[in-house]
Amino acid sequence: NSGLAGKAGKELGDDHRTYESEYGEPYETEDNEAADLSNLLADQMTPSYGKSAIKVDNVCTRRRVGDHMCPELFILGVQKGGTSSLWVFLVTSTELKIQTGLNLYEEYAMPKEMHFFDKQSFFAEGVDSYAEHFEVRDEESQLSLDATPAYSRYARVPPLMVSTINMERSRFIITVRDPVHRGYSWYTHILQRLIRMPRFDQAYQVFDYKFSLMSKYMPKLINECVQRWMKYPKLVFQHCWHLTDNVRRTGVLVEETGLETIYPWIPSSIFTDGLYGYMMLHWFRFIRPNLFCIIFYEKLVESFADEIQHIGPCLKPFGREILESDAARGLPLVNHIKCKTCKNFERLVDEELSAVGRKLNEELFTRSNDVFRELMRDHFNRTGMADWEKAYTL
Numbered sequence: 001n002s003g004l005a006g007k008a009g010k011e012l013g014d015d016h017r018t019y020e021s022e023y024g025e026p027y028e029t030e031d032n033e034a035a036d037l038s039n040l041l042a043d044q045m046t047p048s049y050g051k052s053a054i055k056v057d058n059v060c061t062r063r064r065v066g067d068h069m070c071p072e073l074f075i076l077g078v079q080k081g082g083t084s085s086l087w088v089f090l091v092t093s094t095e096l097k098i099q100t101g102l103n104l105y106e107e108y109a110m111p112k113e114m115h116f117f118d119k120q121s122f123f124a125e126g127v128d129s130y131a132e133h134f135e136v137r138d139e140e141s142q143l144s145l146d147a148t149p150a151y152s153r154y155a156r157v158p159p160l161m162v163s164t165i166n167m168e169r170s171r172f173i174i175t176v177r178d179p180v181h182r183g184y185s186w187y188t189h190i191l192q193r194l195i196r197m198p199r200f201d202q203a204y205q206v207f208d209y210k211f212s213l214m215s216k217y218m219p220k221l222i223n224e225c226v227q228r229w230m231k232y233p234k235l236v237f238q239h240c241w242h243l244t245d246n247v248r249r250t251g252v253l254v255e256e257t258g259l260e261t262i263y264p265w266i267p268s269s270i271f272t273d274g275l276y277g278y279m280m281l282h283w284f285r286f287i288r289p290n291l292f293c294i295i296f297y298e299k300l301v302e303s304f305a306d307e308i309q310h311i312g313p314c315l316k317p318f319g320r321e322i323l324e325s326d327a328a329r330g331l332p333l334v335n336h337i338k339c340k341t342c343k344n345f346e347r348l349v350d351e352e353l354s355a356v357g358r359k360l361n362e363e364l365f366t367r368s369n370d371v372f373r374e375l376m377r378d379h380f381n382r383t384g385m386a387d388w389e390k391a392y393t394l
């Protein structure tokens with residue numbers, strides 16, 4: 001593993017204290033992250049954003065026939081944004097010929113998700129190991145996809161990607177969804193799949209496992225951070241996302257249960273992962289906007305054939321396009337967790353979720369959505385999008 005990927009991994013490993021991540025493995029803290037990220041990758045940030053001089057020399061940038069193939073198409077997020085269905089659509093298309101990974105690092109991950117950039121232990125294995133998870137390139141035109149929706153929610157991922165992959169060729173897809181519904185879906189996901197892990201159970205127990213109580217307490221705390229950094233919108237995400245020390249220090253007494261928060265980043269991620277405006281500003285510091293394709297979950301569900309065309313610019317450089325006949329297949333329904341057997345699940349009917357959502361918008365999401373709407377207008381020429389709050393006005 002030559003080049004900057006190794007250097008970045010080593011320096012991060014050497015310089016940062018390690019804690020256990022939410023999945024029980026070490027990750028770096030985000031102490032002085034602004035300084036760390038910008039110093040570490042200052043050289044690489046400019047070329048990736050400017051006129052694309054590739055400085056990294058590794059298996060991803062050499063891309064030789066006969067070598068394992070690094071992905072050049074990514075679904076970065078967001079978690080619970082319909083990414084599994086989108087992945088199924090893309091990799092089952094006989095027209096598009098997009099290849100998925102040969103095998104995964106993690107036995108229990110969704111088949112689409114490599115988690116190379118968000119899990120420190122995988123990244124530490126190096127870029128050659130990443131490529132080896134994909135097929136050997138038989139011809140120049142082959143294209144592989146890494147669809148790991150967790151990437152978008154880790155502030156450290158974009159600089160690591162820039163220091164590793166072939167930035168000249170790569171394209172990045174993100175689907176977004178009403179942050180309230182996304183949050184509720186993520187809460188449901190945790191109750192069904194992750195609650196068996198003691199830290200998830202303890203974190204949720206504090207709130208009597210209720211989404212409504214998490215929505216009452218966590219956004220206030222997150223918003224204090226957001227307000228503090230609002231003067232520098234590009235820095236909000238890296239200072240306020242779910243794994244910052246700021247969030248770790250956050251203690252709050254939940255009056256209804258009489259318990260203090262434990263592992264506060266677990267419930268806080270339900271909300272911070274939905275700060276799309278600040279999240280995208282962070283990504284755009286490292287990767288220029290025209291390499292992204294951003295699509296809307298609600299539009300995918302309502303009018304798939306139209307919305308899916310918005311990933312066209314991310315396929316075109318690879319000589320691919322979505323044909324009408326392909327789009328007519330529609331969005332498959334994958335990964336719908338009913339939580340029928342979830343213990344302690346707070347099932348909120350529409351009206352209840354609307355009431356919770358109204359407050360979440362007031363307190364947290366509207367400002368971030370405003371930023372996001374501006375980005376959609378300025379960089380993607382899409383206006384009238386992301387008006388999720390409308391559904392919550394009385």
Ligand SMILES: Nc1ncnc2c1ncn2[C@@H]1O[C@H](COP(=O)(O)OS(=O)(=O)O)[C@@H](OP(=O)(O)O)[C@H]1O
Nearest residue numbers: 079080081082083084085185331332333334335336
């Ligand atoms: N075709 C179609 N129509 C409507 N909704 C759909 C469809 N396909 C996926 N979904 C919903 O997308 C949610 C899962 O998103 P992800 O696959 O991105 O989740 S994950 O982060 O990979 O776990 C999950 O949302 P919730 O059901 O609200 O939890 C899925 O039901």
